[in-house]
Amino acid sequence: MYRQLFLISVLFCLLLNGLTSAQQDSKNISNNLVGYWDFNKVDQTKLGNDPILGDAELYNLSNENYCVKMSPKIKPIRIPINSKSKLAIKEGTVSFWINSSTVENYNIIDYGNGAFTLRSYRGYLQARFQGESKFKFSGTVLNDQWYKYTLREDAFYPEENALIEENKWHHFAVTFDYKNKQFIGWRDGELIAIVDLAGTDVEPLKTEGLKEIVIGNEFIGFIDDVRIYNEVLNNDVISEIYNGDKDFYKSRHDKILPDSKMVVYNYNDSDKVLYDAWLGYSKNEKNEYSNLFKKIIIQTENPTIITAGNELKKAVNEIFGVSLPINSQIESEGNILLGTPNESELIKSFSSELELDKVENDGFVIKTIKINGNSFLVIAANEPAGVIFGTFELINKIKQQENLADLDFISNPKVKIRIIGHWDWFRGTEGDDWNGKKINPYNWEGNRYNSIYSWEDLRTGNTKLIEDWARLLASAGWNAICPTEINWQAQNNFLEHMDEVVTLAKILRNYGIKLYWSPNFLLALDQATADTLYNRIPYFGGYLLKLGSEAQLGNPFPEMVNNIAENLLPYKGEVLLRGFVYGKLRYSHITEVYRNTMQYDIYAPNDGKYLENVTIVGKANPLDWDLAAPISPLDGAIQKNNYGTEMVVAKSWPASWVAKWKWWMDFDNHKNGIESYNKNFTNCLLGVSMISPSPAWTSNPLNMVNYYGLGRLAWNPDLSVDEIYDEWISLTYGSDPKVHKTIKDILFVSSDVLKNQYIYRGYRGVWFDTSQDDLVESKTTHCMNEEGIGIISPEAEKKVLSQYSPELQKIYNDPVLGEEFLPYFHFVKYDHNLSNGRTVIQDMFMNLDDAVAGAEKMLSEWNTIEGKINKKVFEYTRDNLNNYVQTVNKNREKMIEIIEKISGRKYSNEVGINK
Structure with missing residues (x-):
């Protein structure tokens, strides 16, 4: 009896609690939650905004608790909106759980009228808004005070907490607060940033024209628990939403894997002749440097100098088959001493004779000196980096079989920071x-x-x-x-x-x-x-x-x-x-x-x-x-x-x-x-x-x-192009005269081939865009139309010229002296005669023909050295040059089509032959 009464009491309490919760939920829905999709059922707000899943898959998280799974190349989820829908908010908050499989650019939630968009940019949450009249926040600059704000355009990229990450569940929320001229973002209940829109004409969000909300456009991954509030929520509420589900989502490891693995090249010994580039070493049976190379002396543990010693040892071994010992003690002639005055007492004692005071930055000196009557070759520098640069210089001289007796020179870099990005x-x-x-x-x-x-x-x-x-x-x-x-x-x-x-x-x-x-x-x-x-x-x-x-x-x-x-x-x-x-x-x-x-x-x-x-x-x-x-x-x-x-x-x-x-x-x-x-x-x-x-x-x-x-x-x-080509060809391909001349000719031709594929002699000032009606983007001061090519207006011409020195202005303002870059500084009619006997339009067309002829010449010249260089190097290069000829031909066809379309001039009429 008592047990039955107790059970009835418990059931009554549970029922009362459920009714209270339902009332609270109902209150929340009617007051501020205007859209709620947990993908277990239809729109949880019961307002009739049910999603059309399309190709999206309902993914079972646990016990009939579902999210949506978006696979590659499927249609996004669409939520049809009627004209009186409460989802057309003037300000408010959007929140969701997301697990992305890729670092891509995609839309997560997108109001069809542009009012409210949340997207991923380079893997970061990014917000976009459009007001009811003129206000628009979409990556464009709001006013000329932009630089006074730490974060504004393109927010929330690159805030650390805005990172969506790969294969991890995160909760995001964004609120647009037009009254306080700001929008705010949260990830996992913590603030990402408050973006200040002060100084702009912020408006309520656009409500007209909202016919649908799109979820997951071009997205790969999982989305769940999407909520839209017509209220600006605060930190406490966002944290409460997040905390309610965090334990469930954070314990999950859901992934969508691609159908193939990334394949990355790993070095193969058979590729050595290609891979070594100009650092390949060929055997030299005649060791004319035998008296110079007996031992490498290094008096330091500095890793850069030790590497220099190892590189020299490797080169001498591979070229001459001689294994040089490396130690710190000097014994007799044939020692090569590497180091800096800070790393070697011996080099420090000879600083004056080595003239290290003339060595700058990471430069070096290579000099033969006498120590106790014995000759030593010294590679010295004031910085360890200079030692390795000097060592490679010596190796290059060995490869090119230069005379190393009585070396005495200092080499300083002209440019201080020489960086590959x-x-x-x-x-x-x-x-x-x-x-x-x-x-x-x-x-x-x-x-x-x-x-x-x-x-x-x-x-x-x-x-x-x-x-x-x-x-x-x-x-x-x-x-x-x-x-x-x-x-x-x-x-x-x-x-x-x-x-x-x-x-x-x-x-x-x-x-x-x-x-x-x-x-x-x-x-x-x-x-x-x-x-x-x-x-x-x-x-x-x-x-x-x-x-x-x-x-x-x-x-x-x-x-x-x-x-x-x-x-x-x-x-x-x-x-x-x-x-x-x-x-x-x-x-x-x-x-x-x-x-x-x-x-x-x-x-x-x-x-x-x-x-x-x-x-x-x-x-x-x-x-x-x-x-x-x-x-x-x-x-x-x-x-x-x-x-x-x-x-x-x-x-x-x-x-x-x-x-x-x-x-x-x-x-x-x-x-x-x-x-x-x-x-x-x-x-x-x-x-x-x-x-x-x-x-x-x-x-x-x-x-x-x-x-x-x-x-x-x-x-x-101060090196000439010829000197650089001679060095590189000798170091890479050896000393065969036929090979040397052929490759050098190809290098000179290659510049012209590339140059002739551009619009005007290597000039690309006009940017083509096939999405534009006239094919021309307005990114520069230049244009191309039915009359000609070049500067867009006299004002722009004056502006461009004014940025150069008076001496250069005189040259570039003269159509004859400045013909090389004529369209960059002037608008030039297509029928303008050039010094090569062509009109401008003829030059544009015929340069493309010259590019094809040049590419074919590169290939035919290369074929003449078959059997004179390594077979693998020959074939690898030949195959690429063959592909290049095809590429240049395709580029020619594409460029002719573009030029004809913009200019209204036909290739056949201007050049006198068919394409």
């Missing part, structure tokens, strides 16, 4: 297999997903590719590497992988190379970032930064840059600040919104206002990737601060850029009077690299001339 994402993360699907197995270059750098490889010690790449670069004189793309990507976060970063830095240090990094601006502003890096790596180089351009927030003006630079000053770290910045309306308060003129207007007025450890790194041309274009107007304009330049080293086509770089180095910008050569104003040379793990590092072994050539020019810009 990789356009890469680190591998070794959960998303590798998905990223691997984007790799073209027939194109080894230009793919950021297929990097030689991998966190997993660094953890496990599989570092041969990295070590050998550092070897090659050091042997060409490079002294810095930034392994990460300059646009922030979470996979490249050094702070999350410090043990691996230390391993990488040590590998590079062994070869005299400093490690740099491209952090996002928030990390760079944080003193703790610098402290963490330098506490673990005292020899860390510094930051390579892109600020205030595209989605990379922060600003490039002295105030923020100097704050970052101050963080590095105690450690003597460097800030390399990318000068090529642009961004829609971001700089409209100080300049016209053209990519080719912005960098001058931003940086030139601020010359002298940056700290001494800042180097402004402009581009070698006003725009991206031009093979033939005028110098950047910023060249020579920076006189009080450090200045550098960014150059492309190699892309997927086989082409030498060495002649272009030599031209740039020797160019007189006249900004400081006559003989204001670019090479005399360059503190940093940044070479943008796109190598990937592959047998020959690049698509074509001929491309390696670019890494060797630019490194050599950075060290000694």
